[in-house]
Amino acid sequence: MATASETKATRRDFLYVATGAVGAVGVAGVAWPLIDQLNPDASVLALASIRFDIAPIVEGSSVTILWRGLPVFIRHRTEAEIEEARAVPMADLKDPQRDEDRVVEGHDQWLIMIANCTHLGCVPVGEAGDFDGWFCPCHGSHYDTSGRIRRGPAPANLVVPPYEFISDTVVQIG
Structure with missing residues (x-):
């Protein structure tokens, strides 16, 4: 025959629970600073995104900023540069990508790219090379007016960072 036994909370049970709770709070108090120190520094967070006023850039010229x-x-591309970039057949590109996919819709005249050659990270020279885009003099990579690799050892197009237009004259990168 089964018997039901009643359990009665004792002082010892209370001490076990209280000790466990204090221990958990203590572990959390020690772990929090260790976990929190893994967060990025304030200087890194400040560089995560940058806003830049593009109004002073005249058509047909470019600027280089740090991000x-x-x-x-x-x-700030001219209409001729845009037309030239869009007329290139995809079969002629090492890394096929449409010009429309490299710019924000409605702001086709603005091309924003990270200025590192995709071969070894050199900084290409603007308005140079065989395709009137960018030329990397270190190893001879030629990019067109959309920053797409056309000739040379670079394996990919110049990278387009994440960006958005805050207004007609201010762009936020990052």
Whole structure:
């Protein structure tokens, strides 16, 4: 025959629970600073995104700015440069990508790219090379007016960072 036994909370049970709770709070108090120190520094967070006023950049010229320690080209393209970039057949490209996919819709005249050659990280020279885009003099990579690799050892197009237009004259990168 089974018997039901009643359990009665004792002082010892209370001490076990209280000790466990204090121990858990103590472990959390020690672990929190260790976990919190893994967060990025304030200087890194400040560089995570940058806003830049593009109004002074005249059509047909470009500027180079720094974002996260990387040079970034901001090019105000002419209508002829845009048409030239869009007329290139995809079969002629080492890394096929449409010009429309490299710019923000409605702001086709603005091309924003990280200014590091995808071969070995050199900074290409603007408005140079066989395709009137960028030329990396270190190893001879030629990029077109959309920053796409056309000739040379570079394996990929110049990288387009994440960006958005805050207004007609201010762009936020990152």
